[in-house]
Structure formats: structure tokens, C-alpha cells
Amino acid sequence: MLAIGTLSKKTGTKVQTIRYYEQIGLMNEAGRTAGGQRRYFEKDLDRLAFIRHSRQLGFSLESIRELLDLADRPGQSCADADSIAQRQLVQVEQRIKRLQALKKELKRMVVDCNGESVAHCKVLEILRDHDECLTDHNAIGS
Amino acid sequence: MLAIGTLSKKTGTKVQTIRYYEQIGLMNEAGRTAGGQRRYFEKDLDRLAFIRHSRQLGFSLESIRELLDLADRPGQSCADADSIAQRQLVQVEQRIKRLQALKKELKRMVVDCNGESVAHCKVLEILRDHDECLTDHNAIGS
DNA sequence: GGTACAAGCTTCAGCAGGTAGAGGTTCAAG
DNA sequence: CTTGAACCTCTACCTGCTGAAGCTTGTACC
Numbered sequence: 001m002l003a004i005g006t007l008s009k010k011t012g013t014k015v016q017t018i019r020y021y022e023q024i025g026l027m028n029e030a031g032r033t034a035g036g037q038r039r040y041f042e043k044d045l046d047r048l049a050f051i052r053h054s055r056q057l058g059f060s061l062e063s064i065r066e067l068l069d070l071a072d073r074p075g076q077s078c079a080d081a082d083s084i085a086q087r088q089l090v091q092v093e094q095r096i097k098r099l100q101a102l103k104k105e106l107k108r109m110v111v112d113c114n115g116e117s118v119a120h121c122k123v124l125e126i127l128r129d130h131d132e133c134l135t136d137h138n139a140i141g142s
Numbered sequence: 143m144l145a146i147g148t149l150s151k152k153t154g155t156k157v158q159t160i161r162y163y164e165q166i167g168l169m170n171e172a173g174r175t176a177g178g179q180r181r182y183f184e185k186d187l188d189r190l191a192f193i194r195h196s197r198q199l200g201f202s203l204e205s206i207r208e209l210l211d212l213a214d215r216p217g218q219s220c221a222d223a224d225s226i227a228q229r230q231l232v233q234v235e236q237r238i239k240r241l242q243a244l245k246k247e248l249k250r251m252v253v254d255c256n257g258e259s260v261a262h263c264k265v266l267e268i269l270r271d272h273d274e275c276l277t278d279h280n281a282i283g284s
Numbered sequence: 285g286g287t288a289c290a291a292g293c294t295t296c297a298g299c300a301g302g303t304a305g306a307g308g309t310t311c312a313a314g
Numbered sequence: 315c316t317t318g319a320a321c322c323t324c325t326a327c328c329t330g331c332t333g334a335a336g337c338t339t340g341t342a343c344c
Contacts, residue, residue: 020302046270085255086252095237096238096242118217118223128192166330
């Protein structure tokens with residue numbers, strides 16, 4: 001029987017976060033001691049590790065929910081799991097592409113900066129006049 | 143005198159978002175008509191465009207606040223603006239690196255998947271056993 | 285001048301994916 | 315039996331918006 005702090009240390013997940021996962025139904029409701037503290041089995045540790053690994057690979061909590069559901073039905077074809085992973089891969093590739101465009105632009109800004117006065121600052125100038133340089137209007141915060 | 147909808151269309155920013163920027167003090171408080179509707183000058187349009195371009199380059203609202211402050215004091219050295227941009231560049235580069243590691247891992251998962259049953263699914267297996275493959279424990283949601 | 289209706293207004297709530305803190309209780313080692 | 319670290323719940327907050335409810339204003343047309 002593991003306490004929540006043990007799970008936390010073993011998986012590098014904050015205690016609060018584990019409780020949060022329980023709250024949103026991603027972790028099963030843990031058993032409790034007489035005093036009301038959560039106690040876990042090894043399988044809960046495995047499940048949490050699975051969640052964390054998936055998060056590290058950028059899967060959304062919703063995708064992880066799907067993956068966990070799949071993993072619970074071992075007889076089925078894994079085509080669904082594969083397609084979730086594929087979807088994720090595509091997303092990651094898109095993000096990389098966008099970030100590389102940003103990087104290029106930022107580099108241009110930084111390189112062109114001559115350290116003079118703000119009035120002639122290339123950085124600020126580029127931010128002002130940066131018309132449509134990124135075609136994807138909604139590509140913010142990626 | 144421009145209405146909020148005009149600013150919205152010209153910059154590709156939602157009306158709500160413009161009001162939000164005013165609320166958090168990123169845009170100046172707009173003048174109002176007798177009936178209480180916001181009216182803007184060209185300079186407000188420029189400021190909003192600056193904000194949007196900066197957001198497209200991934201700057202946080204806080205960084206943008208700093209950049210706007212700098213831009214308002216034209217006599218100063220632009221070293222600060224440069225360092226904000228540098229900081230942003232470093233962040234973007236780190237994100238790209240991490241995403242590339244993710245991509246590699248996802249690709250491995252997807253390629254190894256043989257489409258058989260969930261019980262032997264490589265995707266799920268890798269998610270389960272993905273021990274410390276990403277050294278940076280806090281590198282989530284990049 | 286009257287009317288229709290698009291566009292504006294405020295306020296509140298919610299999204300992801302957690303994190304932080306207050307204020308109180310329990311567990312386990314010594 | 316005491317101490318104190320670890321646990322509990324609950325609420326609020328973070329970023330960067332977005333949507334909706336319910337109401338008012340501006341303007342174009344007749």
C-alpha cells in the first residue's frame with residue numbers, strides 16, 4: 001500500500017496533480033485508510049506512470065483517456081492506439097515547423113540589432129512591420 | 143475614429159480579445175462615444191498590430207508589455223529589447239529540441255506498430271515502459 | 285422621423301492542465 | 315505519547331483567450 005507522496009516521488013508528479021487526475025477521472029478513485037488518506041496499489045503506480053509518459057510525449061489528457069481505455073481491452077486491434085499516436089505525431093511535426101519559422105524570424109531580429117537606440121531598433125521595427133509574415137493567422141502559442 | 147470591429151478585422155484579432163487586452167492594461171483605455179462604444183485612433187491600431195505580431199512570434203503578454211514600454215522611450219538603448227528577443231529565441235530553440243525528441247519517439251512507436259491486438263501493441267508498450275527516456279522531467283506541454 | 289438590425293456593451297463562466305495556499309487532520313517514528 | 319512531516323479539503327489563481335446571455339447603440343434605409 002503506497003501513500004500518495006510515494007507515487008508522487010516515483011513518477012515525478014506533484015501530489016496535487018495526482019489528486020487532480022483522480023478528480024477528472026483519469027486515475028481511479030483510490031482506497032482510503034480509516035483516517036481518510038489515499039492508498040495505492042502497484043497498478044495505480046503503473047497507470048500514473050503511463051499517464052506521465054504520455055504527457056511527456058505531448059498527448060492531451062483526452063488522448064490519454066482514450067489510450068487507457070484501449071489498454072484495458074487487450075483483445076482488440078491496436079489500430080486505434082496507432083491512429084492516436086499518428087495524430088500526435090502529425091501535431092508535433094506541425095509545431096516543429098511553425099517554431100522553426102519563428103526561430104528564423106527571431107534570429108533575423110536579434111542579428112540585425114545593432115545595440116543602438118530604441119528609435120532605430122530592428123527588433124521593435126520588425127515587430128511593428130511584421131505584416132503577414134506568418135501566413136497562418138491562428139498559429140499562436142504553439 | 144475606428145470602431146472596435148474595424149480594429150478587429152484589420153488585425154485579425156477577435157473583438158473580445160481587444161477588450162481583454164484593454165482590461166489587462168496592454169491596450170490603453172479607448173475613448174467612448176456618448177453611448178459608450180469604444181472609438182480608436184490609428185495609433186491604437188498600430189499598437190494592437192504590434193501586440194499581435196509579437197504574439198505570433200510567441201512572446202508572452204508580459205514580454206510584450208516590456209517591449210511596448212521600451213518602444214515608448216525612443217532615446218534609450220535597445221539592448222533590453224534585444225535581450226527579450228534573445229530570451230524568446232532561446233526558448234523557441236529549446237522547444238524545437240524537445241519536440242524533435244518527441245517526434246523521434248512517436249515515430250518509433252508508430253513504425254513498430256504491427257496493427258495486431260492491443261495485447262502486443264508497441265504504442266501502448268512504449269508508453270508503459272518509457273522510463274526516463276526524456277531526461278527533462280518537467281518538459282511537458284511545450 | 286421611424287424602424288430594423290448589425291454591432292456594440294457588460295458580466296460571468298469556462299477551456300487546458302495544472303499550481304498555490306489556508307487551515308485543519310492523520311500517520312508513524314522515536 | 316508526542317512531534318512533525320505528510321496528508322486532507324476547498325478555494326482561488328495562472329495564461330490567453332473564447333463564448334454566451336441579455337441588453338443598448340449606431341446607422342442605413344424608407
